[in-house]
Amino acid sequence: MKRQLEDYDDDIFNELDLLRMRKFDPNPNSASDTDHFLDQIEASTSGSLQHSSDPDRIHFFVRMISNGKTLVLHGKPEDKVEVILEKIQSVTGIPMIEQRLIYQGRQLQSEYSLAECMIKNDAGLHLVGRMRSTEHPQVWQLVDTLVSTIYRLLKGETEFICKPVEAVLIVYLDMTAKREIRVNTLASHLNIFQSLCAPSALVMLYLSPCKSNKELAEKSIRMFISACKTGLQRPLYSLCAPVALEFCNLLSRSVAQDDPLYSLCRSSLGSMVEDVRIGRSARNHDCFHNRMCMISFKDVFPFVSELANKLAEGLDIDLLPSEVRDFAAFLRPIKAAIKDLPDFEGGIQLPMMQTLSCYDDEVKDLSLILFQLLEKMRRCLEKVKGEMEMKEKEDGDWDQYLAILKETHGIAKLYQGGEDIFWSNMKVVDVSLRYLIVTYAKRGEDYKWVIGHKELLDFESRRHLVMLMLPETKSDDEELHEMLIDRSQLLSESFNYISKAKPENLRGGLFMEFNNEEATGPGVLREWFFLVCQEIFNPQNALFIACPNDRRRFFPNPASKVDPLHLKYFKFAGRVTALALMHKIQVGIMFDRTFFLQLAGIDISLEDIKDADPYFYSSCKQILDMDPFIVDQDALGLTFVHEIEELGSMKVVELFTDGKNIAVNSRNRKEYVELLIQHRFVTSVSKQVAKFAKGFADIVGDEKIQKLVFMTLEFEDHDGLLHGSENIISVDDWKAHTEYNGYTETDPQIYWFWEIVGEMTAEQRKVLLFFWTSLKHLPVEGFSGLASKLYIYKSNDSIDLLPSSHTCFYRICFPSYPSLEVMRQRLNIITQDHVGCGFGTW
Template identity: 80%
Template sequence: MKRKLEDFYDDHFFDELDFLRMRKNNPNPNSPPATASSYTFSDQSTAHRHYHQPTTSTSASSQQSSSPSHPDRFQFFVRLISQSKTLALYGKPEDKIKLVHEKIQSVTGIPIIEQRLIYQGKQLQWEHSLAECMIKKDAGLHLVGRMRSTEHPLVWKLIDLFVSTIYRLCKGETGLYLKSVEAMLVDFLDMTTKKDVHVSHFVSHLNIFQSLCAPAALVMLYMSPHKCNKELAEKSIRIFMSSCKTGLQKPFYSQCAPVALEFCNLLSRSAAQDDPLYKLCRSSLGSMVEDLRIGRSSRNYDGFNNRMCVIGVKDIFPFVSELAFKVNEGSGINLSRNEVRDFAAFLRPVKAAIKELPEFGGIFPVPMVYNLSCYDEEVKLLLMILRELLEKMRKCLEKVKDEMAMEEKEDGEWDQYLTILKVTRSIAKLFQGAEGMFWSNMKLVDVSLRYLIVRYAKKGEDHKWIIGHKDLLDFESRRHLVMLLLPETKDEDGELHEMLIDRSQLLSESFNYISKAKPENLRGGLFMEFNNEEATGPGVLREWFFLVCQEIFNPQNALFVACPNDRRRFFPNPASKVDPLHLRYFKFAGRVIALSLVHKVQVGIMFDRTFFLQLAGMNISLEDVKDADPYFYSSCKQILDMDPVIVDQDALGLTFVHEIEELGSMKVVELFANGKNIVVNSRNRKEYVELLIQHRFVTSVAKQVAKFAKGFADIVGDENIQRQIFKTLEFEDHDGLLHGSENTISVEDWKVHTEYNGYEETDPQIWWFWKIVEEMTAEQRKILLFFWTSLKHLPVDGFGGLASKLYIYKSNDSIDLLPSSHTCFYRICFPCYPSMAVMQQRLNIITQDHVGCSFGTW
């Protein structure tokens, strides 16, 4: 029996969010639905824009009626897939499906021939009635376009069944197998995220997932008052997010991000911003978008898969604002580590998109921010966020400084400060003059900044933002940053690079072991043993580092030259090519020095300033060469300080050449083409001196420095890290790391950091021991320290900088024997000598330079 369209009355149009709200506010499937006036036809992408309902053939009076008058009529819902909207209809059990199609056409304009209604995974036939199709009150139908040649039919069928099952759960149907929802989602993810899936199929699968309103259905289930439904939805959403984050390569994130964004928007509006599931989805979205290139709107071209991205600045900036607000509320920083990471992640693509505005070159003059035509709202908000963050972090760091002076301090939230400071500085770089303001604020709280770096800066994090401002740091904080750049050593014997070296062939055999090894094997750790000696372990390794470095920098080996004014400092020898293998030895030297830093061994060597600056990629000035060649420095100073009139009279008789001694003979090198014919005068003498410096200290040793840097980079990872390490350090810092403390060994400090086993501090043997050490010469103390620990040089911070305390053990050996040591554990052992004279005689033997090594055991 055919009926008129007007018999289908009281029809409503609303969006997915309102549908979820209706379900939340009206969870009982047997209670009457909310009225049409409760809903707004909204654009899902923007929560604050509203539109009127579309014009329909239904009269205004009938649109306002709240419920059907006929007792047999019931309400059901039709999802309009292409618009992500829902149409609420009423009908009788005997109404034909074709009548439903006609009503949909009258409301949407979609031709009947193009419509296809799906219910419980099956297409509904025109001639069947609602009752025959088992459509009951509050049933959810899906309207999709008629598919003449449907791609991915299995995915369509799977997700359609997935969504319809969720709707039935939301209506309170019993007897459903709850695990089937999770199983269907897992099947979908297996088909979508498998490694061999083509990118176009991946995109199509996600489009189907969204088109069939699967995210909205899951969120609707999550809002269910029934605990089992809520738990099922939460687990399913977590599975989806985890699969996207861990099962996909980053290029696919641009396609997953819109789904994560939809989950975030739905949960934010339906649940709350402090909801754990919302936070999870927000964090997942942050991970997906942090490396994406985005535009202002959500129609940005993605070159990876030749399609338009659906994520833009307007989509993700609300999350920036939300997290910035949380940073600034309260007296401290209340964000968790994940929320701080999310804040930085969402900011990264926003800043990148804003910086690409051509009219400002990435830096905005602050007065013009309020006259922008593009990203106007976002740029203004970022400026406001920056000002609030600057004030907030200044106050927080002042609080850190105050609490550091207290005996008891609560610093649980301080571990987030460095990340927020880094984010704040990155925002400041967008605005003219703001970065200078940031660093001025940091200068006021530099003590707190140093403390935070030493305590909370972790390996694997990016600290380049602070490295360029060494003036704000001290040695301890700069050293900590360098240690974070170095690889960690390993103690597993199976992964150690083993070396068995003859002391008489120390340099050549060490060269063979180190230069021929793969860098990754050296980074894994070293196992060192001297031929025909029993001692092994870290103590022997420390001894080897010290001895091999002494050989590498021995001027007799022609690799390095000692500075005339400080024989502890070295720079590459321009004449090193007398050895055909000299460049390979420089690479070997770079590896050894890097390894000594990794193993925290002070080797008693220091670099000349010219060598250090080249490794840092910095220019060399005249003042920098003062120690390397005092005579050269003095001559250049005279040329620059001489009366210009005398210089112009050619009193110097100089041209743009440099005379150098090479293999016993003098050689003339032009500083530039035809330099021998260009006279040095008062106008070009500065250029002449600069070219001399460049040739004498850079050009002449460029190959040697490059090979040393390459060897160093082999150990630390790459050349960028190598330069970063030297840029992080002040020149004097490197002295401390490589050479160690230059102070005389303090016996009092030695005592404080020594513990006893078998002896008591009050025993006469202990009193005798320290009395004898106090009377030793500085060199004897160094030898004793070397015998005890395999270290001749302490760290800059003394005994407190060692890996552990030192130990004196009481042994049961004969009193006729000398003391022994376990250098690995910083342990010296001696028997209960009967007198101070006997102990002094034994200690005098082991503190002779030719005896005080090779006594150590494991």
């Protein structure tokens, strides 16, 4: 605690009541009523309430705070304050319940006498009156009772307390913090709470040396904060910000920054102002809630500075996740306000040489915060890198580093060249950045700030970010989308099950079963994914075309419209592809670069089309490289048209209006090539790509996430995710990730098994792997990338039987074959493609 309160003398109580007097703001609609009322008072003072010469009587002055007009009254020392209030009511008509008499900063209680209140001749009292037109009289009474009760507690007058503080506050909150309350009503209730200095009273109670008072105040403030958060919807919750701000400001002057109550109030204030506009645009903003919030830039910025210092210190000592969240919450409206400045114009210069029209000091301080945090984070990430290299990780708050980096990057974007400075620092510690992403990046967080510089990442970290964008697979049988498919009608029946399902049902998970087969479970699902993707991208089905230079790569077929359902099938293909990624299943398919770039929303260049159409690429390059003089002689005889083959006949398409009459020359040939590429690889398949993207978006949530998935990946990354490893299956890696049940590693059958696998061709190993696991393609990492190890089980079957498999559990079973040749003969049978890919697994 910054200061201890040894005792509570009169000055403290005067401060509380003076605060109430200063902050009281009568209803502006009642101004004319107030003037009329005061005129009545002045007229009355010359009549029935003339000063008496009785020596036992005292006279005093009652001054109206709102405009300074004065009433002269008199009474006996034994008269109760209630008698004086009755006299005022008889003259003015103001009900006693609406009158507040203040003397020496204290409110006079009605049951006290003038002598007890120490009212002497010529004493000056202040009358705070709420006019009859003021709304919410019950709320006024509740808050006044609350403050008066706290005042008595501080004076130790507990015997006079009729209602405990907690009970009064509960009634007030029941009226205020409720979901159905209107904006104007809530704002009025909160204004009354502040006008009568309830926050000041509660904080003074919290600072009391009396333990019971302190506990009561803490409980009450926590109750207020909690009721607002749980009872009010988000837009209304922000209206509580001025009250939370007052709690914070009062507490910050008297307690340490790590005081639990102060931390709660600060955190709550952060959540209240996070989405509130506090800049120049807020003045004319059409959001009524923002105007009612009444929080300014200068109110918020001190908390940004305070929390930035705590983060910088915490990186060396102890870092609290709540402080990182609060820093981000306060920073958000600050950044928006700076961007609203007319001086902003795309960024503030660094170093700051000019003077801004607004927030000049704060913007300079924020730049210092940027460099402070950036330097701290660079040192911390260098330490992470060192510990990774030494393979000695100390306990630390590394899980908060990404959140701090995100906010630091957000500050850097406000300044010209700030991002370059940020990323140059990150480049030095990119290994640590990758480690943090793979280890600590969580689902639901925003990582777009790092995706823009994905070149600093590696495949593993980029893949992890993509997997966070995809829905989580679920194993709850009640939520699974069930499919029963006939192998002979694989594509059409799969299309019906997937295309007609609601996206949310598909995200819940899939249950797959082939007709007339007993096998079910994850293994069958993996097999279905592989088989259906092979069918979708089979060029014979006219949806996709294989690239001439790489038959494993595919791009949409412009002529797919021969099938009336082709666009629905492209949407189906997008759903299946997203589901395969979501279930982490490698299906042996790769996209052509032009297709991938369109899904990422990136323009296609000449070099991007090399694999999709080598002849077209060569022709375009020749046009660009040809001697300008020859081109201008119309040696090519080209105009701005594109000839395409459609359903067996040639069709001429103009690249723009009247393009057939515009000759290609050395000046416009670049535009001609760009238009050709656009038409050939974008325009001609735009509907197909759009439908594929829509199907993909159905699974990931929306089209923004769909595009972000492909933007996050490098072109080769997608190969690794969807196709899998390109390497020949390693027997040593396979063996290292296999365990045994019933056999031991030294048994002759196990020795024979691995010897036979080592003799197999690459294709035979794929078939054996598929028989064993329903996977023909391993993850990029090899067997270590699988969900579990593989298992060899010893079965009690006859040695005349072939091996069997439980693909769901990555398990192969075979009996104790008597010789190497017998085992080789059995394994050769199941590694025939037509057997291993259709064998009855269970």
